[in-house]
Amino acid sequence: MIMNILNYAHYLLEGSIEKGETVIDATCGNGHDTLFLSRVVGSTGQVLAFDIQQEAIDQTRQTLIENNYTNVSLILDSHANVTSHLQTKDIERVGGAIFNLGYLPQSDKQIITSGDSTVEAIENILPVLKSKGLVVLVVYHGHEGGKDEMQTVLKYAMRLPQRAFHVLQYGFINQQNDPPFIIAIQKR
């Protein structure tokens, strides 16, 4: 079976994250990926979940309460500032990260992730990522501003040095209406 985009994003992360690690949800939104990550790292691990909207932080908190997960730090800040929320013990130990680009579903479509802050966040995460760790981006680009961000992120990812990173693109090429795709960056 060919996996759909979200299942494949989770499959990649589940295969590389270990219990007890610190991991990052760079865009927590309604909290679906946060919940997934918190299950994968278990009670001894920790998820740092970022969003710039209070609404998203509140929604994610609610999702976690309903599912009895307590291993998440909810951070109302841009993912570009990720470094200031990491502890010394996490340096080169971060187990993985996910970005779900675009806007918060059923909310203000003007508040979107931007190429510049997304790239800044990736640049800050790659040095603290463990060896063989993954940064997975789910790139939605059908909305206004989405193509600009897609180009910025693709350009950045394609130029990452091959000796240091494996960079994968995964997506369906016969779907209509700007289907999302995955960029996965693995530190070698």
Ligand SMILES: C[S@@+](CC[C@H](N)C(=O)[O-])C[C@H]1O[C@@H](n2cnc3c(N)ncnc32)[C@H](O)[C@@H]1O
């Ligand atoms: C597509 S949604 C995420 C969906 C989420 N993964 C889920 O499971 O529901 C994108 C989110 O990114 C957030 N966002 C936009 N710019 C951001 C930034 N610089 N740092 C952190 N979050 C940001 C938006 O507020 C929005 O909630």
